[in-house]
Amino acid sequence: SLRRSRSKHLTMSSSSPRTAMARDSKKKKKKRLKGSPVSKLTDDILADIISRVPYKSTCCCQCVSTRWRDLISHREHQKKMPQSIAGFFHEGSNAFRSPRNARYFTNLSRQRYPLVDPSLSFLPDCERLDILDGCNGLLLCHCWMAVDPMAFYYYVVCNPTTGKWVAVPATDGSSMVSVARLVFDPAVSSHFQVFEFIDEQSRGIAEDELDADCCGRIEALAIYSSKTGAWKYQTVEHGPFVIPENSVSAFFNGILHLPAYECVVAVDVEGANWWLVDVPEPPYYADCIGGVFPSQGHLYFAESDRSKLSVWVLEDYVTGKWTLKHNVSHLHLFGREYSSFADYYSVISIHPEHGLIFIVSGEEKTLMSYDMDSGELCILRQLGWECRPPYVPYVRLFSESLGDEN
Incomplete structure (x- = not known):
């Protein structure tokens, strides 16, 4: 009985309010990313949006995700993207x-x-x-x-x-x-x-x-x-x-x-x-x-x-x-x-x-x-x-x- 009580106490300790809050935060963040409005955009619409930002911002967009990088580099979208002399x-x-x-x-x-x-x-x-x-x-x-x-x-x-x-x-x-x-x-x-x-x-x-x-x-x-x-x-x-x-x-x-x-x-x-x-x-x-x-x-x-x-x-x-x-x-x-x-x-x-x-x-x-x-x-x-x-x-x-x- 004492052993079961101690095990229960350790389990409750590991689930401290701070740990629980961090776990909930990760779940919410994951859910938010999964349901992000941007992720629902088609490639053509996203490429059109990126093409309207300045060249330096376009370069930064390359680092957002592999999807954005491949999208910007794709030759079908190259003509839309802003160009600048580096x-x-x-x-x-x-x-x-x-x-x-x-x-x-x-x-x-x-x-x-x-x-x-x-x-x-x-x-x-x-x-x-x-x-x-x-x-x-x-x-x-x-x-x-x-x-x-x-x-x-x-x-x-x-x-x-x-x-x-x-x-x-x-x-x-x-x-x-x-x-x-x-x-x-x-x-x-x-x-x-x-x-x-x-x-x-x-x-x-x-x-x-x-x-x-x-x-x-x-x-x-x-x-x-x-x-x-x-x-x-x-x-x-x-x-x-x-x-x-x-x-x-x-x-x-x-x-x-x-x-x-x-x-x-x-x-x-x-x-x-x-x-x-x-x-x-x-x-x-x-x-x-x-x-x-x-x-x-x-x-x-x-x-x-x-x-x-x-x-x-x-x-x-x-x-x-x-x-x-x-x-x-x-x-x-x-x-x-x-x-x-x-x-x-x-x-x-x-x-x-x-x-x-x-x-x-x-x-x-x-x-x-x-x-x-x-x-x-x-x-x-x-x-x-x-x-x-x-x-x-x-x-x-x-x-x-x-x-x-x-």
């Missing part, structure tokens, strides 16, 4: 530093540390790695062979956010190609294409046979598809045109656009259809070219002359019709305090969701943003005198799928 990849070279060549990532947020590790340490070891281009969250890189740094090894297409990467075999002329671009649309497919624009010298034409009036003329195009795992070639019959090495490309509405001298070259993903669209205003000197940028559902062309910055929007490919969207004098753009920036600067990007232009200028390569709506110029940070183009804008991509990834 920052820029760029490189620098300094003979007094080791290593001599360094790679950086500059945040556009106010976070102290980079959102992305610029070392791309998840990639295989190679003697040298150069970032050539970026498109919708993926990067196109050159990898040089460790045993022979002068021998071209392969391309790598990678996603810095997820650490996924795919090796792309080089062509016979890849080591001599100066213009290679990446094409990728996560809303359409997980596969990508790599474009090589092959000029006369890369094609092996002798120097005495080169066209003196159009040196560096593009002669052929090679396209690699991650879906087929092969390159295809075709002769370029449109032109002549010359694409500068560091021209800023834009992939928009299934078409790759590259600024050339006095025109914009446009080609579809199959390389079957070409357009040569005259620029709105010829450059004021031979080495000056503008840039093409997709933003807010349109294709923009930004160029500068000795006195102003002009931004145009393309209305028609066939007629080459451009409409002037914005025009600002250098005095109004930079003010007297930064008037020296007007001597040399370049537009490196336009925000995909807003009328915000990103500019690099001055000896210290100062990164600035200019709001076309408010006319406000904002000094973001100095990248350093050693930094050089390309300045590759990066939009974070959370999708795990990448062609035939490793």
